[in-house]
Amino acid sequence: MSYRNPYTPPRKSATFDDYTLAEIRRAAATGIYDIRGGGTKRKVPHFDDLLFLGASISRYPLEGYREKCDTSVVLGTRFASKPIHLKIPITIAGMSFGALSGPAKEALGRGATISGTSTTTGDGGMTDEERGHSETLVYQYLPSRYGMNPKDLRRADAIEVVVGQGAKPGGGGMLLGQKISDRVAEMRTLPKGIDQRSACRHPDWTGPDDLEIKILELREITDGEKPIYVKVGGARPYYDTALAVKAGADVVVLDGMQGGTAATQDVFIENVGMPTLACIRPAVQALQDLGMHRKVQLIVSGGIRSGSDVAKALALGADAVSIGTAALVAIGDNDPRFEEEYRKLGSTAGAYDDWHEGKDPAGITTQDPELMKRLDPIAAGRRLANYLKVMTLEAQTIARACGKNHLHNLEPEDLCALTIEASAMAQVPLAGTSWIPGKGGL
Amino acid sequence: MPVIDLAVTPLRDLNSALHAIPPGANDINYEVLNPRGSHAVAVGIDAPVTVDVKGSVGYYCAGMNDGGTVTVHGSAGPGVAENMMSGTVVIEGDASQYAGATGRGGLLVIKGNAASRCGISMKGIDIVVHGSIGHMSAFMGQSGHLVVLGDAGDALGDSLYEARLFVRGSVKSLGADCIEKEMRQEHLTLLAGLLEKAGVTQVKPEEFKRYGSARRLYNFNIDNADAY
Numbered sequence: 108m109s110y111r112n113p114y115t116p117p118r119k120s121a122t123f124d125d126y127t128l129a130e131i132r133r134a135a136a137t138g139i140y141d142i143r144g145g146g147t148k149r150k151v152p153h154f155d156d157l158l159f160l161g162a163s164i165s166r167y168p169l170e171g172y173r174e175k176c177d178t179s180v181v182l183g184t185r186f187a188s189k190p191i192h193l194k195i196p197i198t199i200a201g202m203s204f205g206a207l208s209g210p211a212k213e214a215l216g217r218g219a220t221i222s223g224t225s226t227t228t229g230d231g232g233m234t235d236e237e238r239g240h241s242e243t244l245v246y247q248y249l250p251s252r253y254g255m256n257p258k259d260l261r262r263a264d265a266i267e268v269v270v271g272q273g274a275k276p277g278g279g280g281m282l283l284g285q286k287i288s289d290r291v292a293e294m295r296t297l298p299k300g301i302d303q304r305s306a307c308r309h310p311d312w313t314g315p316d317d318l319e320i321k322i323l324e325l326r327e328i329t330d331g332e333k334p335i336y337v338k339v340g341g342a343r344p345y346y347d348t349a350l351a352v353k354a355g356a357d358v359v360v361l362d363g364m365q366g367g368t369a370a371t372q373d374v375f376i377e378n379v380g381m382p383t384l385a386c387i388r389p390a391v392q393a394l395q396d397l398g399m400h401r402k403v404q405l406i407v408s409g410g411i412r413s414g415s416d417v418a419k420a421l422a423l424g425a426d427a428v429s430i431g432t433a434a435l436v437a438i439g440d441n442d443p444r445f446e447e448e449y450r451k452l453g454s455t456a457g458a459y460d461d462w463h464e465g466k467d468p469a470g471i472t473t474q475d476p477e478l479m480k481r482l483d484p485i486a487a488g489r490r491l492a493n494y495l496k497v498m499t500l501e502a503q504t505i506a507r508a509c510g511k512n513h514l515h516n517l518e519p520e521d522l523c524a525l526t527i528e529a530s531a532m533a534q535v536p537l538a539g540t541s542w543i544p545g546k547g548g549l
Numbered sequence: 550m551p552v553i554d555l556a557v558t559p560l561r562d563l564n565s566a567l568h569a570i571p572p573g574a575n576d577i578n579y580e581v582l583n584p585r586g587s588h589a590v591a592v593g594i595d596a597p598v599t600v601d602v603k604g605s606v607g608y609y610c611a612g613m614n615d616g617g618t619v620t621v622h623g624s625a626g627p628g629v630a631e632n633m634m635s636g637t638v639v640i641e642g643d644a645s646q647y648a649g650a651t652g653r654g655g656l657l658v659i660k661g662n663a664a665s666r667c668g669i670s671m672k673g674i675d676i677v678v679h680g681s682i683g684h685m686s687a688f689m690g691q692s693g694h695l696v697v698l699g700d701a702g703d704a705l706g707d708s709l710y711e712a713r714l715f716v717r718g719s720v721k722s723l724g725a726d727c728i729e730k731e732m733r734q735e736h737l738t739l740l741a742g743l744l745e746k747a748g749v750t751q752v753k754p755e756e757f758k759r760y761g762s763a764r765r766l767y768n769f770n771i772d773n774a775d776a777y
Contacts, residue, residue: 251670252632252651252670252672255632255651255653256634256653257593257595257613257615257632257634258595258615260613295691296653296672296673296691296692297691297710297711298710298711298767301710301767301768302767302768302769304689304708306670306689310647310650310651310666310669310670310688310689311609311627311628311631311647311650311651311669312627312628312647317608317627320588320589320607320608320609321608321609323588323589324588324589324592324608324609324612327560327561327564327589327592327593328564328589328592328593328612328613329593330561330564330565330568331561
């Protein structure tokens with residue numbers, strides 16, 4: 108009598124899950140790694156793992172809708188003769204014309220301007236439309252120097268020296284040929300249709316000592332007027348912040364791994380850099396150790412979605428936050444009304460990330476004239492302004508509940524953590540305890 | 550002629566004065582004394598001024614020059630004439646690394662040698678080096694011309710786009726996707742014009758070789774993985 112295995116239900120591997128298997132098959136079939144846009148999609152400790160404590164007997168709250176809770180922020184107070192005054196501490200992150208369509212850039216400028224905040228250029232330079240529609244515009248100074256022009260440097264309100272970004276600390280970029288229209292090609296001084304590589308490091312400086320001299324040059328060219336930001340990816344936030352301060356930055360922009368990119372390798376996005384939550388406290392510590400907290404402003408980006416995220420970032424010590432992905436969603440990116448078209452592209456609303464292919468049904472991450480027409484920059488700008496307003500009101504609601512009359516008065520003491528990981532990263536106590544991993548306490 | 554002595558005048562005063570020159574001004578010939586290796590000397594010029602710097606300078610001299618004529622009567626540190634838009638910059642001595650980096654226009658003349666990465670990411674500038682240049686020069690050069698009367702170091706023109714390179718002496722090695730190309734009459738004519746603009750005499754265009762992009766890496770292809 109032959110032995111027969113008793114029936115066991117099929118069990119899938121946690122290590123080799125469906126997505127991993129599909130990736131192995133895709134790699135084997137195509138011979139190329141996955142390139143996509145956006146930030147990390149893996150679950151990492153985030154602001155969701157923090158809670159505010161609110162008021163109690165020892166902390167009294169402010170009256171909602173009655174008692175003022177200020178949201179303004181001034182950026183660039185250290186050296187610049189003309190620092191930036193914003194009404195809200197939520198700025199629009201750098202995204203390039205080229206990666207984004209002209210109407211999308213216009214919409215971002217319009218929404219930011221209505222809201223009293225700044226928007227930021229990206230790789231590829233500044234367009235007249237963007238300058239015209241952005242009351243406060245930060246000009247990114249990038250390794251590729253595509254479109255770099257001293258006239259634009261002077262007509263900017265601030266300059267952001269980009270050392271890295273959260274999606275790919277240490278990585279450059281690639282704008283594939285299908286998105287290189289005549290105008291994009293001209294702005295970047297390259298032939299139409301070829302892939303445009305964005306360098307991973309600056310061509311004329313290396314290291315913090317050189318950066319100090321580069322910042323000196325930028326200040327000299329702009330007669331000391333413009334705030335100089337230094338943007339770093341979330342890699343070594345304590346030392347990068349300290350070195351940026353040492354190099355003379357007015358503002359440090361710190362981008363965690365949830366921060367998006369127009370296009371890079373998925374393996375890079377998912378495996379290089381640290382979560383935003385893990386970056387903030389070391390950066391704030393560096394500023395405090397140098398006596399520069401609130402003197403050199405800290406802007407945090409990467410996965411900011413709501414007013415509570417804003418409030419938490421500020422409570423951890425940031426002066427402002429920056430949004431990219433959320434702003435694109437607000438103006439129409441990944442909208443379910445294009446579901447049928449997303450499916451034709453092999454994706455679905457909420458997951459579409461092949462921004463580099465230039466086929467975005469929402470008309471945002473494309474240079475296709477027909478697709479671009481789908482985005483009404485005026486209506487989209489209004490949506491962004493609405494969204495920024497909601498985020499601001501939400502942050503104010505939380506701040507008042509904690510008894511703060513300015514968002515900047517929020518403190519780490521107002522927070523607790525839901526998980527040990529978040530407690531360790533944010534350096535606030537695990538809920539119900541006074542314990543912070545690595546810090547002692549009960 | 551305004552004379553600015555950097556031994557007693559702050560750098561900002563020099564640069565601000567150069568930025569404040571109104572169109573049609575008469576007093577447009579500046580002399581800078583005692584630069585003593587200062588960084589960012591005469592940067593961001595946006596008017597047709599002339600600046601004679603009497604000595605050697607540090608980083609980024611004449612950076613982003615747009616229309617000025619800057620002569621350094623000495624040597625220049627890294628990044629001289631970086632991102633130049635238009636105008637002329639002349640270095641009587643040697644230049645350190647990144648000379649003319651990302652330059653978009655104008656003419657940079659280096660009468661001595663230039664170190665590594667000369668013309669890196671150049672985007673339209675013309676660079677003429679009387680001496681030799683170091684390694685990785687014209688890396689990712691997009692547009693413009695690099696003329697070298699002496700020798701070139703390793704990996705010349707690596708990942709080159711459409712910049713054109715002319716070298717009279719030896720080339721230690723060519724970078725990825727950079728190849729020697731035929732020197733046709735149009736190139737000889739072009740080179741003769743560049744040499745004349747740079748004040749080079751007694752050197753014939755026929756003595757140079759031309760290098761440019763093979764354009765094999767213009768579109769990402771996994772089969773070129775060895776070259777990346």
